[in-house]
Amino acid sequence: MNSSFGRIITLLRKERGYSQKKVAADLSISQALLSHYEKGIRECGLDFVVKVADYYDVSCDYLLGRTPHRSGATISVEDIPEPDAAGKENIMHGTGSLLPVLNKKLIANSLNVLYGCLQKFNCRALTTEISAYLNLAVYRAFRMLYSANAKNPQGLFSVPLRQGDGYATAAQEIALSNAESLLAGEKVENLEPVAKGQAPALSPEKINEEYPLFASSLFNLIQSSENRMGAKKGQN
Template sequence: MEFNRIITLLRKERGITQKQAAAELGVSQALLSHYEKGIRECGLDFVVRVADYYDVSCDYLLGRSADRSGLTLTVEEIPNPETAKDSVYKGSVLPTLNKKLISNSLNILFSKLAACPDKGLVSEVSAYLMLAVYNMFRLLYASAPKNAESLFRVSPGRWQGYSAAAMSTAQANVKAALDGENMGNGPALKDTSCFAMTTESLSKDYPLYATSLFNLIKNSEGRIDRVR
């Protein structure tokens, strides 16, 4: 399932037709179409050919690595955007790993937003992310009965519903802005070319952080697959 998705992604990122890719890979367009749709499974020789053609690793093609090079990083090897020296939290690697994946991915997200002329978009994206952190922090805080609820202004019976509504509003505003609607805080966004990107361009532009983003996407979609 990963292989057919990834070879389709790579072809489209390169901007070539299925007919052209098939010819250069030495197979018929019909066969390549079957591979991309997951109707047929290919042999190892074709996997290697595709890896050479798109300059990626076989592990990446097979979904074993989220990085084009096939790199699998340990928590110590993932770049830390902070100066903190701690590599683990109280002996646990997982919180540190996840924190790095999120922090490094946010670096890319806000770098892309910085190139956008619509600064209102940054505000809406930031609002959504801050609300997500607020939600998780408040749940943790409320789980300890001795914690004073007066830290928060919104009442216990309302905050979850209100927060969900605020997040939905922020997400809707982001979608509307990207669709070219005027958000009332400046000219409408007419050109989203500043957000054009491929896995190759992300790896090149953000060599320290791209692997974290790719792993965050992979982990998130794995979580989605378990609930859909």
């Protein structure tokens, strides 16, 4: 049985404020057996997985940790909305609302340039590793915000809270190291490196020419990032 099962059924029970005694009675098993299932000491049969899915109104795939969506829904490229398609969800109100909107646009526009550059490398493995690094950065920031309220259920995540940031940091470093090796022409396990001579020629002028809508955002992001690092203009 998937190791996520015990953790997820425990979280679902606690979310609803149910005792083990109540859930065990509702599912027609002993409290001791339910405790063993939740702790991962014993494995249950598929019939019981289906029974639990019906009881909590979630999918079996969710119980088994195969999808983060309780309905069991999967998502394709076509299903993913454009970044600005969220409508009212994107509108920020109140004091200081301009700053998050500005930063969001700087990041989104800079990503357009970054992925445009990745296309020129024509290396799927490189795109995968860079994407993993960025995904993990979003994961770390979102989980920190989500977990600021201790009452928020952690069932959305598979990695325990206290291990989440450390594991994500380690995974980021691995992704970055893999990307650096691929750029150097070194094969990483089963990942094919960037072909010799494939790295594109880049300069501020060329970026401005190829990405006229997004170049200024990237340059501003670079400047604000280096300011955050304590760098001074003309230091190099």
